[in-house]
Amino acid sequence: MTCGLHPQAFFGNWKLVSSENFEEYMRAIGKIIILTYLQIGNIVTPVLSIYQDGEKLVMKLKTSVFSSEKSFVLGEEFDEHFAGQKYRSVINLDDGKLVQTQKWDGKTTIQTRKIQDGKMILVRMS
Known part of the structure; x- marks a missing residue:
């Protein structure tokens, strides 16, 4: 974990405006059927809430179709x-970005969240 931006900068509610590499991410985790479902008619507009609860950070993702919390x-x-898949994850604050590494079945994906111009940018890499 490096300095720069504190996790509090990520606290609040963030509405999805655009998504980078989402399809590649869904393919990497083997959930292309969910991707297709989510894309039908643009029916979901995810809202991500991040806040602190004691020593833990909490991320709640809410859509019109599903919600999740970690x-x-x-x-x-x-x-x-x-989506029925179990992961081992770790999230670090690295150079002002929240970097999540997910591992399962010998595979790894990385999701990086950063704040830019008052918006949260999420980039997924598989």
Whole structure:
């Protein structure tokens, strides 16, 4: 974890405006059917809420179709589930960005969140 931006800069509610590499991410985790479902008629507009609860940070994702929640301590591994898949994840604050590394079945994906011009930018890499 490096200095620069504190996690509090990410606290609040963030509405999805655009998504980078989402399709590649969904393919990497083997959930292309969910991707197709989510794209039908642009029916979802995710809202991500980030806040602190004691020593843990909490991320709540809410859409018109589903919602999920994860709580974690920066730099500590935790179990996570999404669309029936179990992951081992760790989220670090690195150069002012929240960087999440997910691992499962010998695969790895990275999701990087940064604040730019008052907006949260999420980039996924598989």
